[in-house]
Amino acid sequence: MKTFSFAILVSALVISIACAPSFAQDEAGKAVYTKKCQSCHAADGNGNAAIAKALKVDIKPLSSEEIQKKSDADIKKTITSGTGAMKPVTGLMPAEIDSVVAYLRTLKKK
Numbered sequence: 682m683k684t685f686s687f688a689i690l691v692s693a694l695v696i697s698i699a700c701a702p703s704f705a706q707d708e709a710g711k712a713v714y715t716k717k718c719q720s721c722h723a724a725d726g727n728g729n730a731a732i733a734k735a736l737k738v739d740i741k742p743l744s745s746e747e748i749q750k751k752s753d754a755d756i757k758k759t760i761t762s763g764t765g766a767m768k769p770v771t772g773l774m775p776a777e778i779d780s781v782v783a784y785l786r787t788l789k790k791k
């Protein structure tokens with residue numbers, strides 16, 4: 682029963698993400714970002730200076746040209762496999778990964 686209601690919840694989520702206009706996808710992506718990325722990358726995507734210092738790395742602003750020129754596939758790989766000092770982010774469903782990538786695109790400098 683528990684698995685069954687979970688399956689319904691998941692399909693409802695997937696359907697709502699798939700059918701909603703991209704604005705709603707950005708909103709979903711923002712929620713994923715807040716939960717899974719913000720602690721290290723900061724709310725504005727410029728990176729948490731304390732974390733960068735502790736890990737002795739430079740966390741590049743997600744809005745920067747350097748990050749934005751990466752393909753969606755590259756960014757997804759960074760999320761699922763990690764890169765350098767960033768560990769893989771676990772517990773995300775493919776639809777959530779898609780939406781967080783869409784959200785990252787909204788951070789791009791205009």
Ligand code: HEC
Binds near residue numbers: 719721722770
């Ligand atoms: C525990 C801290 C932490 C979390 C959580 C985290 N990151 Fe990172 N991220 C880092 C660090 C540190 C780097 C810099 C890695 C390096 O250059 O060695 C990084 C780098 C990146 C990069 C640039 C990769 C590159 O090739 O230069 C992207 C894109 C990125 N993170 C996206 C995300 C997204 C999206 C999430 C959430 C789904 C996320 N990160 C969650 C710490 C984190």
